Each structure stands twice: as structure tokens, then as C-alpha cells.
Amino acid sequence: MEIDRYADLRSPVHAWDPRFKVAAAFVLVLVSASVSSTGALAAAAGGALLLVLLSRLPVGFVVRILKAPLAILALMIPLLLFTAGGEALWSWGFLHLYRRGLLTAVQIAVKAVTVVLLFAGFFGTLRVQTALKALEDLKVPATLLAILMFTYRYIHLYLEQMGKLLTAARLRGYRLSRGLRHLGATAGVVVTLLVRSYEQSDRVATAMRLRGFQGSFPSLRRFQQNAADVVGSILAAAWVGLLLWLELR
Amino acid sequence: MSRRGPRIPDRGERLPVAGAGILVARALRFGYPEGPEVIHEVDFSLGAGERVALVGSNGSGKTTLLLLLCGVLGPNGGRMEVGGRRLEAGSFDPRVAYLFQSPEDQLFSPTVFDDVAFGPLNMGLPAEEVRSRVAEALRTVGAEPLAERSPHHLSGGEKRLAALATILAMSPEVMLLDEPTSNLDSRNRRQVLGVLGRTSQTLLVTSHDLEFLLELCSRVLLLHDGRLVADGPIRSVLSDDALLEAHGLEKPHSLIPHRHSGAPPHRA
Numbered sequence: 001m002e003i004d005r006y007a008d009l010r011s012p013v014h015a016w017d018p019r020f021k022v023a024a025a026f027v028l029v030l031v032s033a034s035v036s037s038t039g040a041l042a043a044a045a046g047g048a049l050l051l052v053l054l055s056r057l058p059v060g061f062v063v064r065i066l067k068a069p070l071a072i073l074a075l076m077i078p079l080l081l082f083t084a085g086g087e088a089l090w091s092w093g094f095l096h097l098y099r100r101g102l103l104t105a106v107q108i109a110v111k112a113v114t115v116v117l118l119f120a121g122f123f124g125t126l127r128v129q130t131a132l133k134a135l136e137d138l139k140v141p142a143t144l145l146a147i148l149m150f151t152y153r154y155i156h157l158y159l160e161q162m163g164k165l166l167t168a169a170r171l172r173g174y175r176l177s178r179g180l181r182h183l184g185a186t187a188g189v190v191v192t193l194l195v196r197s198y199e200q201s202d203r204v205a206t207a208m209r210l211r212g213f214q215g216s217f218p219s220l221r222r223f224q225q226n227a228a229d230v231v232g233s234i235l236a237a238a239w240v241g242l243l244l245w246l247e248l249r
Numbered sequence: 250m251s252r253r254g255p256r257i258p259d260r261g262e263r264l265p266v267a268g269a270g271i272l273v274a275r276a277l278r279f280g281y282p283e284g285p286e287v288i289h290e291v292d293f294s295l296g297a298g299e300r301v302a303l304v305g306s307n308g309s310g311k312t313t314l315l316l317l318l319c320g321v322l323g324p325n326g327g328r329m330e331v332g333g334r335r336l337e338a339g340s341f342d343p344r345v346a347y348l349f350q351s352p353e354d355q356l357f358s359p360t361v362f363d364d365v366a367f368g369p370l371n372m373g374l375p376a377e378e379v380r381s382r383v384a385e386a387l388r389t390v391g392a393e394p395l396a397e398r399s400p401h402h403l404s405g406g407e408k409r410l411a412a413l414a415t416i417l418a419m420s421p422e423v424m425l426l427d428e429p430t431s432n433l434d435s436r437n438r439r440q441v442l443g444v445l446g447r448t449s450q451t452l453l454v455t456s457h458d459l460e461f462l463l464e465l466c467s468r469v470l471l472l473h474d475g476r477l478v479a480d481g482p483i484r485s486v487l488s489d490d491a492l493l494e495a496h497g498l499e500k501p502h503s504l505i506p507h508r509h510s511g512a513p514p515h516r517a
Contacts, residue, residue, distance in 0.1 A: 128399075129359035153357055156401045203354040206321050211419065212341045212371030217358075220366055220376055 013055035017229035018134035025122035048117035270294030276327035302462035305472035306497030346416035352408035356400035386418035406437030
């Protein structure tokens, strides 16, 4: 799924200067993941929900982004509920539902959903190339930016190549579900993909050198902030301040 | 300009090199480390604006020769010259551009615009000129609507045109094109042919699509096992059955005389 599929919609979040938006995203994700008090967690989740509503992103898109973390939570939460120990809220034979497990599970679930909503709201309203430029303006190291840029550019290609390799293997009887019996073939697919990606990275490096690459990615994109961007940033700062106050009071 | 008629040397014989070419290869030799020599004493000269085909069977050394000519590989012997100046291996020289066989190697930026602007920006050109060059290159290949698209969203033909724009934006004097029509359907192939036919640059083009080369180029270099075995007008060289047969090539369909049987065409 493309995270920037709806980057061209019109909303106050879309219109926000990408540099402020990216900076706010990092600070809010960090603070939201760190707080643990009920009030701060509720404010973080409520704020993230409000952000997504303001961004006018389609509900189906946000739900699709939420699917993967929710699937992981669905696997993890039952374990927490029944193995945390301490005061049991409910028992059935050898099964005990623990209070501490329930509280931890709720806390983790709220934090995970909040972080994903923040991610959707901030990065779903921004083209990937714009986000990269914003990160560059925020002085993120060029090497890290290059890694992000190439990951974005080539991940689709390698997934497609892996799909083709697996199809070619399946057409000759390969089944991933056969586990150890087909471990050699699985390793073959992975190694082939690695070798191809290595060779391609060499060619891409050559292509870059032939067009004068000297270690940085010059760009013509420039950002200009206006009063609305400043107001947005003040609101984001107030949101962070509220979370910290609720956490520390 | 070295226009030498349908000159087909004996094996091992070196063709004379004219000195005034825009791109000159002088006694070029190359072998990969720990390997045998794969390019042997290659000499030729391309005139300004000339469109020259480089043909040969698989493994004949065409791509290696192109990589030598743009300075990606360093020769074991001999030299390359562009516009009378020696081309140093490993140096960036915007006068010579190279188009990779796969556009996936050429297009590495998040958008087509960024990719086309990459070369001119690295040349240190002012922002306005970069914008103007990007617009002109995209207009030349007919890819203006693709400017803000991500390369991975483009079709094969669109990727090829965008890749061409990335080198056109640098206004090179010489363009080395490695299989510019591979994996293209006939319509996209026609479009690439149209774009290349309109360019004023010197072209050296490798392809197994000999019909494409016949339409685009006036001269051909035939490489076999890393040796230049023929250099001459494309129609003469590609009409020589014995020469093509000896070097693993087949005469293009359009150069084979057709006889009509008089029978009506079969209708399904």
C-alpha cells in the first residue's frame, strides 16, 4: 500500500509546512509512546484521532494502515492477559485473567493505535519525496536519507522480483508450507534476490556517478511557511505540553 | 569524421582512425581483473552528430566497450577522447552520457522530475536553467505529464522515455545507448526511435533490434569477441550474409529480397 496515496487531498493537515509536520510527527510519536498515565494516554489517542479526522483521509485507508499492528496486537494481547500474574479478575479452571495483564494490554493497544494514527495523519498527507526533502532541511544525515530514498524507490521492485522468483519456483513444485523439505529452494530465492539487488545497487551507483553524484542529493524543492504553519506548530507544541503535564502532574 | 565506406577488415587488422572525431577510441584494450582481455585494440572515431550502431552477438563486448567510452571502466591500454580531450576513467564528464539497458538502473529518485534534474543540479547549474532543461528534456521525449510520478508507477515505455530525458537534460555531446528498445512494444519502440531521430547529439547505439538500427543509424560497427571486425555504412554491412553469418548475426528482414508467390493471402 502506498502511504502517500492521498497526499494530494486538501485539508489543514495537508497544507501544513512539511518541515513542521515531520518535526511534530517525531516529537508526538516519541512523547505518545513514552507516556503511561491514563489522562496522557487518552489525550494522545484523542489528539491522534482528531488529527486523522482533520486530515480527511479515507477511513478505509486508515483502517488498512491499522491492520498490521492490530494483527500483531491480537497475537500478543491474549498472552499478556493470561500470563501477567498478580490479582486475578476472573478465573476458569487453570485460566486466570489478570488485572495487571489487562491494564498493560490496554496501554500497549492504545499506544500502538495512537502511534499508527499519528503516522497516518502526518505521513499520509505528505508525498514521500516531500517528506525526504523536509528531513533533509531538518538536517537528517544524507546517508540515512539515501537509505530511505532507495528503500522507497526499490522496495516495490524487489517485492515484484521476489514474487516472480516464487512463482517460478511454485510452477516447479515448490511450496513454502513444506518447511524444511523446501528450505534449500527458499534459501535459493533469497540468495538470488540478494545477489540481484547487490548487482543492481552497483549499476545504480554507476548511473549516479555518471550524472555527477558527489555524496549529496541537490534539490530544487523549497518550502515557505506562512502564518497558518506557525499556528499549526503552536497547536502541536501545546498538544505535547498537555501530554507532558498530564503525565507529570 | 571517419566515414570509411563498407570497410571490412581481416581479423586482427586495425582500421585507420581519423583524428577529428567527437568521440575517438584509440587502441582500446580491456580485461576484467583476473580475467582474459575482452576488448582488443579497438579503434574508431565518431563524427559530430553521427548516429552509429554497435552490433555483435551476445558476449561480444558491446556493453563493456560502452562502459569504457563513458569512463566507467578504465582501459588496460589505449585511450578515449571526447572533443579532442582525453577522457579519464572514473571522472564525471557531462559531455558523454550513458543510457543503461534497464531504466530501473537509471531512475533512482522518488519522482521523474527529481531524476531528470539530478544531472543538471550536479553540474552546478542555476535553478532556473535546471528547471528549463528538465522541462525541455521531458518535452523532447513527450513525458511532461510524468514529471511528478514515481518511477515505479510508470510503464516500461514511460520508464524508457524518462530515462532518456535524464541524459538529455545534461545536453551531452555524445550519447551511448545500451539496448534502448529492449522490452518495448512496437509503439514505444517507434516513440524512442522518433525521439532519438530528433536529437542532434552523436549517438552510439547497441541493439539486437537491427531493423531499429537500420532506421536510426547510417553507420555500423561490428564487434566480435571484443574485436572490431567491420565498420561501414549500415546497409552495406548488414547486407553481407557471409560477414553476419561468421559473427553470429542474421540479416535484418527488411534487407532480404522478398519474392511473391502469387498465391492469395491466407485468411483465417
